[in-house]
Amino acid sequence: MRSESRRAVLDAALELVSGGLDAVTISALTARSGVSNGSVYHHFGSRAGVFAVLYEESFRHSVDAMAPALRAASVEAVVRGLVGHYLDWVVANPERARFLYAAPMTVEPVVKAAAFAPIAEWFAGRAAAGELRDVPVWSLDPVVMGPAHECARRFLLGVLDLAVVRAHVMDAVWSSVAPVGIVGTAC
Secondary structure: OHHHHHHHHHHHHHHHHHHOHHHOOHHHHHHHHOOOHHHHHHHHOOHHHHHHHHHHHHHHHHHHHHHHHHHOOOHHHHHHHHHHHHHHHHHHOHHHHHHHHHOOOOOOHHHHHHHHHHHHHHHHHHHHOOOOOOOOHHHHHHHHOHHHHHHHHHHHOOOOOHHHHHHHHHHHHHHHHOOOOOOOOOO
8 A cells, every 4th residue: 555655646746747846736646646645744755755756757767768779780870769769758758758847856866877877878888989979978968868858848838749850859969979070871
C-alpha cells in the first residue's frame, strides 16, 4: 500500500501540472490521489519533496528514452537519434515534459549528472577521438540540445508540430557538435 500511495501522489502531480505548478497543491494532490495529507508528508516531506521526486523520475525517463540511440552505427546517427528519441519522448509524455520545463531544478546536480552519465561519457569519448567537437559537458543539455528543448516547449504550448520540425532540429543539433568542416549525411 505504501508504494501505491506514493505512486498515486506522483501520478496526481503529473495530472495537475497541466494547470501549472501553482495547481499542484497539497490539497489538490490529496483530492486527486485519494491519499491523506499525512501520507503526502510521510512520503515526500512537502510539496517541494513531491517536485524533487517527480523531477528526478521524469528526467531519468527522458534520458532512458534517449539511451537506445547510443547503439547507432555512426556518430551522426547517434546524435540525430538522441534528438529524435527525446522529441518522441516529449510527444509520448507531455505531462512529464511539461513538468521538467516548468519546475525549478529540484534534484541534486549529482543525481542529474548520474542519470545523464552514459550520454555525457559517449560525447566525451567521441570528442576525445576527434569524431565530435569538444564541447563542455555542462553545455550538452542547455546548448547542444537547446533547439530540441525550445521546439519541445512550443509543442507543449500547442503552437508547433514536432513531426514537421523534427529533421530540422536534428540538423541543428548535429551541426552544433559535428567536427568543423564535416557536412551531415542526414541519416
